Amino acid sequence: MSNCSTCVVRNRSICSALDGTEISALGSISRLRSLAAGEPLLWEGDDSVLLANVVEGALKLTMSMPDGGEQIVGVVYAADFIGRPFGGATPYGVTALTDAQICVFAQSDFERLAADHPTLEQKLLERTLDELDRTRRWMLLLGRMNAEQKLASFLLELSERLGNPGCEPENAGPVDRFELAFSRQQIGDVLGMSVETVSRQFTRLTRQKIIANPTRRAVVILDRGALAARAG
Amino acid sequence: MSNCSTCVVRNRSICSALDGTEISALGSISRLRSLAAGEPLLWEGDDSVLLANVVEGALKLTMSMPDGGEQIVGVVYAADFIGRPFGGATPYGVTALTDAQICVFAQSDFERLAADHPTLEQKLLERTLDELDRTRRWMLLLGRMNAEQKLASFLLELSERLGNPGCEPENAGPVDRFELAFSRQQIGDVLGMSVETVSRQFTRLTRQKIIANPTRRAVVILDRGALAARAG
DNA sequence: CGCCGATTTGATCGTGGTCAACAATAGTGG
DNA sequence: CCACTATTGTTGACCACGATCAAATCGGCG
Known part of the structure; x- marks a missing residue:
């Protein structure tokens, strides 16, 4: 077929x-x-x-x-x-x-x-x-991280996973700009928190110029180091 | 060897x-x-x-x-x-x-x-x-359950897993009385919560006569139905 | 342009974390 | 075997983070 x-x-x-x-x-x-x-x-x-x-x-x-x-x-x-x-x-x-x-x-x-x-x-x-x-790394996130650490970790993991599709062949490294496949609600469902908290953390990271949000679904990582620091 | x-x-x-x-x-x-x-x-x-x-x-x-x-x-x-x-x-x-x-x-x-x-x-x-x-069921626990649901789910899973060792051969069904392999601190580390909260939930379930604690490490399930109800 | 769902922002509340004191148990040596 | 100590568990008081409720704003699409 x-x-x-x-x-x-x-x-x-x-x-x-x-x-x-x-x-x-x-x-x-x-x-x-x-x-x-x-x-x-x-x-x-x-x-x-x-x-x-x-x-x-x-x-x-x-x-x-x-x-x-x-x-x-x-x-x-x-x-x-x-x-x-x-x-x-x-x-x-x-x-x-x-x-x-x-x-x-x-x-x-x-x-x-x-x-x-x-x-x-x-x-x-x-x-x-x-x-x-x-999945186990994700358990650490769900069980032990606060809202800021959760969102920072989530964005970092996405940036790495999207920059490294599949398994072995050519690892392009993390990407600094990508489109979210998730709504705010879905991000909440991933991180075990409410939509409102997700939104608040987005605006916080944006205000601190660590990330930017050209559109609702687009994310630009401006300061990867700072983002990693927030991820704990 | x-x-x-x-x-x-x-x-x-x-x-x-x-x-x-x-x-x-x-x-x-x-x-x-x-x-x-x-x-x-x-x-x-x-x-x-x-x-x-x-x-x-x-x-x-x-x-x-x-x-x-x-x-x-x-x-x-x-x-x-x-x-x-x-x-x-x-x-x-x-x-x-x-x-x-x-x-x-x-x-x-x-x-x-x-x-x-x-x-x-x-x-x-x-x-x-x-x-x-x-592990994924555990993620649901970590991400979406409150303290009471977490402890109830934990005790139920233990009771089932201990009654059904290994994989296939003879499933004895859940046990109503068992010894915890975990300290309170470790239970907290499993469920993503503090020792104090674990302890409080234990006394709550005990006071409600849903479980009993002959010794610190022993658990007796008195009312499995009620426990399942708390687990959500 | 006007509508509708998604998102953001604000205000308030409650659960569970933290800090601190106390109790019970286990472990150790006299 | 019984003090004495160290560790573990329980309880209480307080506080902070994030949930919830409510309203305003944005953005996409007809």
């Missing part, structure tokens, strides 16, 4: 573990799908029958409190893997933050392919270990 | 992926080590040359703020895996919570063995995916 040979994340996603023959096997069980910004892909608690690679765009993984509060527990970008293989129900919902393209396949098809291709599982393992490390 | 054939976690740890020949290969590169409660195994930022399986006891994974604040980002029990394969530096410190026995091996030895034994990598992948799910 998909044409993997021309896929832009061919060499950065877990698919880089596969050779020509294998990739066409994966291509035959996968299908490209477009998502509009805000469109949900999976709901928390769904049977996890669907797995995917992100080709373009960004998606959020969310968990909710019974009272309606939401926590974003992960964000995936191009070349990242989506879903919970070897498991029953998806423990988190998945929703597109931006317009996105993903390469979806059935869980059962993927697991069959993975069983025959250890290198594929190894790629997925490395990716999962990285994701676990990132 | 180790005698894997008599190991108590032989069939629950990732070693269950290995057959007789393979297990003796692992045995020849591994070595049993005892840790006293409070003894550190790895420091945050160390080169990650050491991997291990927990045979008995519990250990904490911690990350620290520059100002000294500590966040426990994971807790491992018997049959769990310790360390960061395929990576440079360990992003978190590892310290024994109780007296413990672990089965250690060199990162390089393990990676060589794993490369030849895909089933070993698959076990590790499943374990890592489970750990990632647990």
